[in-house]
Amino acid sequence: MDKVILDEKKKILLEFINSKDYQPMKFKEIASVLQVPRDEKQDLREVLEALQTDGKIEADTKGRYKIADTNTRTGIFSGTQRGFGFVIIESETEDIFIPESATKGALHNDKVMVSIKNEGRGKRREGEIIRILERNSSTIVGTFEKSKNYGFVVADNQKFGKDIFIPKEHTKGAVNGHKVVVKITDYGSQDRNPEGKVIEILGHMNDPGVDIISVIMAYNLPVEFPEEVMNQVEAVQDEITEKDMAGRKDIRSLQTVTIDGEDAKDLDDAITLSKDGDIYHLGVHIADVSNYVTENSPLDKEAVKRGTSVYLVDRVIPMLPHKLSNGICSLNAGTDRLALSCFMDIDDKGTVIGHEIAETVLRVDRRMTYTSVKKILEDHDEAERNEYKELVPMFELMSELADILREKRRKRGSIDFDFPESKIKLDENGHPIEIKPYDRNKATKIIEDFMLIANETIAEDYFWQEIPFVYRSHDNPDAEKIQQLGIFINNFGYSIKISQDDIHPKELQKLLLKIDNTPEEALISRLTLRSMKRASYTSTSDGHFGLATKYYCHFTSPIRRYPDLQIHRIIKENLRGGLSEKRYNHYSKILPDIARQASITERRADDAERDVDKLKKVEYMSDHIGEIFEGVISGITNWGMYVELPNTVEGMVRVSEMQDDYYIYDEEHYAMIGEHTRKTYKLGEKVLVEVLAADKLLRTIDFAFVDEAPEEDQ
Template sequence: MKKTDRKRNTSEKDSVFEKRKKVIYDFICDDLYVPMKAKEIAAVLQVPKEQREDLRAVLDALEAEGKIFVSAKGKYTKGQAKRLTGTFQAHARGFGFVIREGETEDVFIPEEQTCGAFQGDEVEFIITRQKESASLGGGERRMEGKIVKILSHTTTRIVGLYEKSKRFGFVRPDDQRVLKDIYIPEGKEKGAVSGHKVVVELTSYGGQDMKPEGKVAEIIGHINDPGTDILSIVKGYDLPMEFPERVMNQAERVAKDVSEADMAGRLDLRDWQMVTIDGEDAKDLDDAVSLTMENGNYKLGVHIADVTNYVQEKSALDREALKRGTSVYLVDRVIPMLPHTLSNGICSLNAGENRLALSCIMTVTPKGDVIDHQIAETVIRVDERMSYTSVAKILETQDEAERDKYRTLVPMFEQMAELSHIIREHRKQRGSIDFDFPETKMVLDENGRPIDIKPYERNTATKMIEDFMLLANETVAEEYFWRELPFLYRTHETPDDEKIKKLSTLINNFGYHIHVGNGVRPMEVQKLLGKAEGTPEEALIDRLALRSMKQAKYSPENTGHFGLAAKYYTHFTSPIRRYPDLQIHRIIKDDLRGRMREERIAHYEKILPEVALQSCVTERRAEEAERETVKLKKVEYMKERIGEEFDGVISGITRWGAYVELENTIEGLVHVTNMYDDHYEYFEEQYELIGAHTRNVYKLGQPVRVRVLGVDRLQRTIDFEFCEADSRQQSDRES
């Protein structure tokens, strides 16, 4: 066919399509028209079956133009549905959610309605289904929507595994929320070969039937090379590894020894007995503690490194610290917020060295009430660098060698243990919730391979420092709340009623109860955890309760901290590794030095919302990256143990299987196809799976024995199967 003929045919088709659009639009605009579904429109207009798809295309085109919209029940009406905007959060299973600023509830987006949106995209969407009663398991279904337009892409680079084909290449993204491989044209691979982990710069986001396209911007290393796995996560989360030269030069210039001029005008506490207590490997020691008795009361000093003395506002160091927001603690390395010259040097409260500090000195009664306090710029000299292990030996096991080695400090440690218990009980009485989850302790060899994974339990010393830091944070927050000055708080909102109702339903299956009325109180959650303490289901109840909580955040507005049952709370104690702490130190020092005039107040009121938002974003990023590196090493560890059996507890039930957590904190999934059943019955309200044929019951919190089936390093997942001989499996037809 000639080119002119093809053009003529295309033009004729377009003309026919436009005529059909006009016919359908005029029909829907008619005064006698009532909302109809597509098949009803086809019946009224006598559209032949073979042209039904053409009708659907016409309706879709009119909807895309905003001339008509389809209701939640699939009926078409004149006009445009209300268009909303938000941020798209993708899910590895294809669907996603849109988060709207100022709204507490997100909107579910089915897989077929995502419009090709990427994780983090700013999108325009419409609501297709309002909240309604769910048909399964009670409760309510969330709102559903449809993305109609992508306003902007935030994902510009993707990390993944490069694979070479004959005349092109493609990259399998590490981020499971990116559902399509990235097409790499010939000549755009930058020398990458199959097995290389790479950073891809996107040049096209693809479409309905077209893959995204990109070019290799950086080769991280081969997947089998030591360190490549962690570095891929670092690059994937865009974590800055190196400091700019300007920042490093500035750090070198300001990291001078403490001089007499530096100490002038400060409260001199160098003759006070004080220690730092940290993990054995810690190098950035930003808090020291002291304790004496005075008139029957405890005089507790929490002394925090005065980092603001070296990191001036708006300096290159300050801008870089705000950009990073926080130090990131990965399994094999730390990515610091500040250069090591500062964080491990002059800002670290090293024993025997003069150091500048910001101190909160509190007078605490034997009942745990803070009856007086002083916040001051100080100069200190730490007597001893202690570890949690060493202090625990002194206090818990009464280790003679350790007590003799630190005999001059033992009386203070014993008083600290007393005060810690008092403070903890005082918090408990007001309803503070204490989630005592074991963290994962990971031992790696010189090549970064995991050789041991086990729970890392808190001891007396870790709890003691936690209690003292919490008390200082509360004291500082309350002081500056009542001063009515601009400030940055750490807030934690009351949980949503829906989540508490769901928690109530779940725990009822274990014989527990929580009051569901006009808002839950922290005390009720605390009582629930107390009842479950020491029981087989303790870890599960703790986890379910935690999942019902909201995330804590930074805010210039003080709305209290639900989890701590505290009216006032902030982060004051870690300015080396958290920017919010650094920010409020500046505010405190401006106040102490009499600089808090109108101009300075206006300045802080302007910048604090931005600082709070940036701090929340970087905190989430750091948490996700830390979690991903732990998952990766757990997968590597279990790869060497395929076929082995382990004891565990069912930690989650979903439509695709049961999650099982082992005693060493590793979690894997038993897929429904591995449950010896053709299909299964899922009960959302009871949160259990029941085999359709065997009637085996799989419940939350149930002890089980599992066998390792396999692992997926790219997806960082572990697959289990239940052991058939496990006598603890239930097989009760009446369940």
């Protein structure tokens, strides 16, 4: 049934069941009262099931439908290794705790209906699952363990709290330590493990590359492109023609550069910049990917499905085939390319006083790297400045304008999290040989600043034109999490102003400025980030809390992000004579689902990237067992303390392993205190740790505190 029709029928049926004269009825009775024709009864059943899945109605033991109990919710079950779990409800800030005895056999990420037992009693909500509405997945990736007459698989995702039983005839010859894909044949129950059969053996867990393939399979990341997609790509020309350039603004005479990492191959943004008096003329030029990826074509459908490119440690899983992303859509130096450009006139206060969006044809003069531009601007490297002498004035102008734009964002309260990401270097066998923080430099910040202003300018323009669009939204943080952050930072002598359960981003920005270059900077920055919500894609302009702006979108990376590609289509259609009523309605209808799908695939990519990083960090630390490192206590729980090393690796000191005393977690002061010695460990404290163990299967690193480093290390 069409989604619009289904939603309309759900609305009508819900009004009927919610009416004051309605008495709980069975399916046949509802069909009779509503005089549903025989050939439409299946539709009625579908609508009733959809309303149940939404948690709007429920069926009693006799199969009679009624409005769902107000204490009943629908959400996603998040499992744990220890059997209990939580139900996450999209529109609510607090999760519902589910004891192990009340999970009803639900597995991680299943869609469930939960009955809340203690709503509004001032303590954490607790509930029991009353119905599993939708199983998350029929396949699981894990490690095979063999017994005499059967096998079992331990899921890689530790939130999948139960091992999967594999009958002997369904092991496919797997041996201990094999990474396998299992098809679940029986989901089990509260007291019985799921059952399945091995459908694919990926290799032994210690074989090079198998760990990353396992993550790719576990997240169901599409790797190979379907044949019809590749056929469409084959038909795309390698270079643009005069016909392609017709009607476009020709900017090939402008001095134009790309600035990217050394290993980047998909160059989708180029910059032009000049200055006239006090006015900067900034051009942000983005590869016109939508010229080749047309709506509803095989390429487009596959791009929607993928949503984003995924950047794993040793490979990229692209949203678009390489012939496009590294070829005709890449703004390679010395070649004519099609672009969608945002030309901005910016005054010396950083205000965009005028702008133009246009379809263009450009030719990049030089392909620059962040390292090279950093050498020119920060290090004043003579050899580098000489190599690019004709471009140096433009780079200096870029630095000047970027500083102005950044200062303007700072004044309005934009939050800039500047803690380093991990850069993991592998050898030819995929084994990690170096992990270090990946630092942003002046060149990376310049490009960020220019992309931000283009994204804001485009979003504000299309908001006021009242044209259907995809925005990047970031909600205000939950009051409770901000209160907790306030309590925590008080331990370090800092404070934030919170008014009426709300906070302005400027308060968090001020906090980050205060902690700049302090020992606790990385810790407080991370906890501040964790107190905020995730940004997502929406079809309404809901504002961006972190950037302190009302209007924001993603316009600058259509090679690797589907929302950017989608809005390029809308912009071009609008530039070519405006949207007809039919096209306006078309976009209004599809964009909420496009935004939702893009948010889901973005999260999937983030989780997969984080899992691979975690795997490689564990593998790296397994080469350093017994070594001593200095770190910072980055988290405290009832069962232990997390310690983060300068190279971004995090491990745990387990309380159960600390033999010198019995330690108790003091939640109020974010500290662990010895019951007898009163020895205290606090968040943010510098400590020395020895690496005890690194478990690749569980993805855990165990540390132990040491009093002092050996003499040779001091």
